[in-house]
Amino acid sequence: MGFFRIGIDVGGTHTDAVLLDENNQVVSETKSATTEDVATGIFNAMHKIINDANVPREQIKFAMLGTTHCTNAIVERKRLNNIAAVRIGAPATLAVKPLIGVPDDLRDALGKHVYLVRGGHEFDGREIVSLDENHLYQIAEEIKGSVDSVAITSVFSPVSKSHEERASEIFKEVLGEETAISLSSEIGSVGLLERENATILNASVVNVAKAAADGFINALKNEGVDAKVFFGQNDGTLMSVDYAVKYPIFTVACGPTNSLRGASYLSNLSDAIVVDVGGTTSDVGVLVQSFPRESSLAVEIGGARTNFRMPDLVSMGLGGGTIVRIQENGEFTIGPDSVGYRLPEKSLIFGGDTLTTTDVAVALGKVDLGDAEKVAHLDKELLGRIYAKIVELVEDAIDKMKTSAGPVPVILVGGGSVLLPEHLIGASEVIRPEHSGVANAIGSAISQVSGQVEKIYVLDEIGRENALEAAKSQAMSEAIQAGADPDTLVIVDVEDVPLAYLPGNATRIRVKAAGDLAQEDQPVASM
Incomplete structure (x- = not known):
């Protein structure tokens, strides 16, 4: 008896979904608009692929969700938990307060309950001072009822996490098991401030992750599917729902990561550069042995420096819906803003009033979409210059990601990848695999x-x-x-x-x- 799996990837513009059989062959696929409440978009996409495939629902065993919910919540400063940030490291670390260098609006949202407690370790695992447990009990009583998530960071906890674990026991004892607790030793690497930021951000999006998980599980229930649910994480692998709700920060950047994994699978290449062109942005990443190359630098999320693992990506504001503006003198700008999921109403080829990169490609005969008559009047020479600039932006990004001068294979995926030509400077070959429009959902499913x-x-x-x-x-x-x-x-x-x-x-x-x-x-x- 065969089984099926569902992969869904929620982007800013589209929610993509695929249904795969046990040999990872695509049975059905769809792109539907991402909705304001997200859950509706997921539900629509899921309903469509299950109905199109017409497979017995009880044979759908796994469902994978790649989502940008947590990233968006941090960037937009919306729907964040009420958190307490506890740093164990006094008196050694008093000079630099938690959340230093973080934008004011984010600090206002997350810095209401910040505490410094005596304790922490040296780099070789010796205690700096013993942990001040009385102070921790006092803090726990003080925050009871006003916070629902606690971020605990101890000095050199990647070497010895005993103080973080003891603190966690104390908070659970006083605040109850349902209060979410994030420990820095399980999230970031060595580097106190960046690890602390990552832990605070993790604590702040626990509710967002719970809501996404519940929405996904309910959408499956509504379809009569009893599947095991997993979340995509940003190293190209999956985590269980329980794990995702504990470490939601690991879902950050899982969209481009899923695209890289999907590109590797669809093209059968383990080492290549992948260009994922969406409606709003393009991400360029590097496959090493079928997994995304990891960034070795501190990564900013919503303006906060963090040091947990992230894929190494160059992102640019260039996609299928990117707005092109032409000035009187023939100069032009490309983006970085986009009409996003409103491309089918806003762009010229669909009767709208906004010139987009897609219109440029259609007018030059490179893409067959919408009504080409509506862009036939545009100046071809100027459009040619604009198109050359679009290609040059992508070639520059590819060049930035290469580790050697020689040409390498380039795989194009994502809904907007139809815009790009068959040849790119620096590419030994340009591969556009079948199903490349939903590579991210496939990456999530496999x-x-x-x-x-x-x-x-x-x-x-x-x-x-x-x-x-x-x-x-x-x-x-x-x-x-x-x-x-x-x-x-x-x-x-x-x-x-x-x-x-x-x-x-x-x-x-x-x-x-x-x-x-x-x-x-x-x-x-x-x-």
């Missing part, structure tokens, strides 16, 4: 489950071999816990960075393990 660990080890004490083995087995057990099939687990990434400034020959080891979804019919975790 994803594996992963576990990742990042820790500092003092090699003088345990030795490099033992440190690597310990990290690998921990990453594998994380993956199994997240829902991976133990028999298919592979280590996909090992990074070992010697920390020259620390004594004892210390090194930071990061290991990621990934495997296929476990297939046995285990009961679906209820929310």
Whole structure:
């Protein structure tokens, strides 16, 4: 008896959905407009692919959701939790307060309850001072009833997380189990302020993630589908609903990541550059062994510097709905704003009044869409210059992402990719795979489950071999816990960075393990 899986990816413009069979072949696909409340768009897309495919609903076993809900909430400063931020690190870290350098409006939203508590560790795992538990009890009593989410960050917690874990026990004891608690040692890497920001942001979007999960589960129930639900995370793998609600920050940037994974699958290439052209933006990323290359830099989200893992991307305001403005003197600008999901009413080829990149491509005969007569009067020479500029923007982004001068394969995906030509400078070949318009939903549906660990080890004490083995087995057990099939687990990434400034020959080891979804019919975790 075969089984099916649903992949859905919610973007700013479109909500894409696919239904795949057990061999990952596309049975049905759709792009529907993203709606204001998001859930309606998900429901519409899901309803359409299930009806089009006409498969027995009870055979749909898995449903994967890639969503921008959490990113948007942070960027728009909307629907955020009431949080308390607790830093364990007094007296050592009093000089720099939490949320420093974060934009004022975000600090106003998240900085109402900020506390500094005595405790924390040195880089080699020794206590700076013992943890002030009385102070933690006092804080817990004080915030009871006024916050629903707590972010706890302790100094050098990636080395020793005992103070964070004890603090978490105290808050749960006083505030109850339903209060969400985010621990920095489970989210960011070494670097106190960035890790603290990532943890605070994580704590602030727990409710948004819960709402997205509930909306998705309810949409499935309405369709009579009892599937196991997973969320896409930004390293190209999946996490269970429980995990996603605990670590919603890991959904940030999962859209472009899903596109990269989908592009790899559709083109059968493991190493390439991927250009994902949406309605509003284009993202250029790099595939290394079928997974997105990770960024090694601090990443800003909504103006806050963070250091949790993110895909290495160049994003630009160029998509199918990008607005082109022409001045009297023949000069022009491209974007960065877009008509987005209103392309079918706003652009000239559909009878609107706004010149978009899609109109330019149709007028030049590069794309067959809408009514070409409506753009026939435009100056072809000028349009040619505009089109050349569009292509040049993409070629520049490809060049930025390349690690060597030689040409590399470039895979074009996303609904707006029809705009781009068959040849691009710097590309050894330009591949436009079948189903490329919904590569992101496919990436979401075929994803594996992963576990990742990042820790500092003092090699003088345990030795490099033992440190690597310990990290690998921990990453594998994380993956199994997240829902991976133990028999298919592979280590996909090992990074070992010697920390020259620390004594004892210390090194930071990061290991990621990934495997296929476990297939046995285990009961679906209820929310």
